[in-house]
Amino acid sequence: MIEKLISLSLRNRFIVLLIAVVIFGFGVFAVQTNKIDAIPDLSENQVIVFTEWQGRSPQIIEDQITYPLVTGLQGIPKVKYVRANSMFGMSFIYVIFKDNVDPYWARSRVLEKLSTVNNTLPNGVAPTLGPDGTGVGHVLWYTLQTKGMNLGEQRALQDWYVKFALQNVDGVSEIASFGGFQKQYQITIDPNKLTYFKVGVNDIMDAVNNNNNEGGGRKFELSDMGYIIKTSGYLKSIEEIENLAVKTSQTIPIKIKDIANVQMASESRLGIFDLNGEGEAVGGIVVMRYGENADEVITRVKAKMDEVAKGLPEGVSFNIVYDRSGLIKESINSIRNILIEEIIVVSIIVFVFLLHWRSAISIVIQIPITIAASFILLNAFDISSNIMSLTGIALAIGVIVDNGIIMSENAYKQLSVRQEELNNENLKSE
Known part of the structure; x- marks a missing residue:
């Protein structure tokens, strides 16, 4: 089988060269479209x-x-x-x-x-x-740098403006907010007053729920004008909650302020986010969607941040505390430089030891073609260019050259044997 393949290739050498050029062209395209990340996703x-x-x-x-x-x-x-x-x-x-x-x-x-x-x-x-992210999907962390804003206001700005804007970026699965205080109305009930007024906790909960909604009415026409009737009942302040009636005792309404204390506070927290020991900070984590290109997602998020920053209050700006793009570029550049150095060193060694430029070129030319073809396979199996995959390619260069040298050596050996046989036949004929 191998002999037939070799003989077929020798008889159709131009077709083989054309196939090699096509593979190299598709490989170059695969290199440009391959996903880039610093670390492989093994989750x-x-x-x-x-x-x-x-x-x-x-x-x-x-x-x-x-x-x-x-x-x-x-x-x-x-x-x-x-x-x-x-x-x-x-x-x-x-x-x-x-x-x-x-x-x-x-x-x-x-x-x-x-x-x-x-x-x-x-x-x-x-x-x-x-x-819909993975364990390595946290590609960027940021905090809000503010002047004169408390932690509650910063968290509200993050949750109701920044988060919604960044979630629209292509490739982002979620913006996870952290730090600060999430504002809420808290009703602190006095148990002694509950017993005195004969009111239960469920009565207070029902009073708040029933009075914190809107009800629809109907539409009617008057003097060729249409009017829509509705009731607006959303609670908007502490005073409105305090004046809600829980029940009536002898025609006297018992209000929430009679049995409880209402205040604006924050939701209970299990921890804090401290930045560089300088105090608490508010920010978000950009979670990349499964199968996306980390480098492109980070670039799009940064571009969106520049756009969002124009609508932030005066004195508020983004502070990126973790950015994987730097690690990605350093890792890829490091491995790329190693690949280039290996190709140059191997090429020089092959030329020096073989001292035959045609044989050396036939070996060296296999390196870029094989590397380009490997990126076609990386795209086919949806594997990103990262430290592990590129290091594997770098280690394989030695195997590629070894195969070329062995084939060249075997070809020289067979040619020398054939030449010796022809010489002996010539001597006998003379």
């Missing part, structure tokens, strides 16, 4: 299900949320195993699929299964899927 093919039920202990979360979800999600096809973690007020389910499963197919199957498992969960509990 598992997983879908995260996050469930929040504030105020509950880890044991209650485990019994009423985590256990029903784990048992319900185990029946999904192509699942390797299901992991779970329960903590105060939160439950995390990690559904690990087989490596050859499309991640978006896996997410759709998990959503399909959750629609049936939701019936077994407590009222008001809604599981949600985590972002």
Whole structure:
């Protein structure tokens, strides 16, 4: 088989050269379109299900949320195993699929299964899927540099302006906010007053919920004009909450301010984000979507930041605290320089030891063609250019040259033997 292939190639050498040129051309195109990252993505093919039920202990979360979800999600096809973690007020389910499963197919199957498992969960509990990213998807971290803004105002600016703008960038799965305070109205109830007025906690909750909504009316026409009737009942201040009536006792309304203290405060936090020991900071984490080009995503996010910065209040700016693009460029440049150096050194050694320019060129020309063809395979298997893949290519240069030298040496040997046979035949004929 090998002899036939060699003889076929020798008889059609121009076709072989044409095929080599085509492979090299497609390889150059593959190099330009190949995804770039600093580190390979070795994370598992997983879908995260996050469930929040504030105020509950880890044991209650485990019994009423985590256990029903784990048992319900185990029946999904192509699942390797299901992991779970329960903590105060939160439950995390990690559904690990087989490596050859499309991640978006896996997410759709998990959503399909959750629609049936939701019936077994407590009222008001809604599981949600985590972002369609991977374990190495955190490509950029940033904080907000401000002057004269407190942590609550910074977090509001991050959640209601910056986050929504950056989430529209192509390739971004999520902008995860961190730091600061999330504002909320807190009602601190006096238990002695509850007993005195014979009011329950549920009565206060119902009063707030029933008075914090809008109701629709109808449309009517008057003097050729159409009017829409509605009731606007959203709570907008502490005073409005304090004046809500919980119940009536002997025609006297019992208001929330009579039995509780209402204040504007922050949601309870499990930790803080400190920047360089200079105090707390507010910012976000850019989570890259699965299968995207990290270098291009970071470039698009930075361009969007320049656009968003124009709408920030005076004295507010972005401060990038982690940027993987620097690591990506340094890693790629380092490996690229090594590849160039190896090609040059190997070429010089081949020319010096063979002392035959045609043989040396036939060996050296294999290096760029093989490297270009390897990038075609990287794109075919959706493998990015990173430290591991490029280092493997660099190590393979020696194997490429060795094969060329062995073939050249064998060709010289066969030619010399054939030449000697021809000389002996000539001598005999003389």
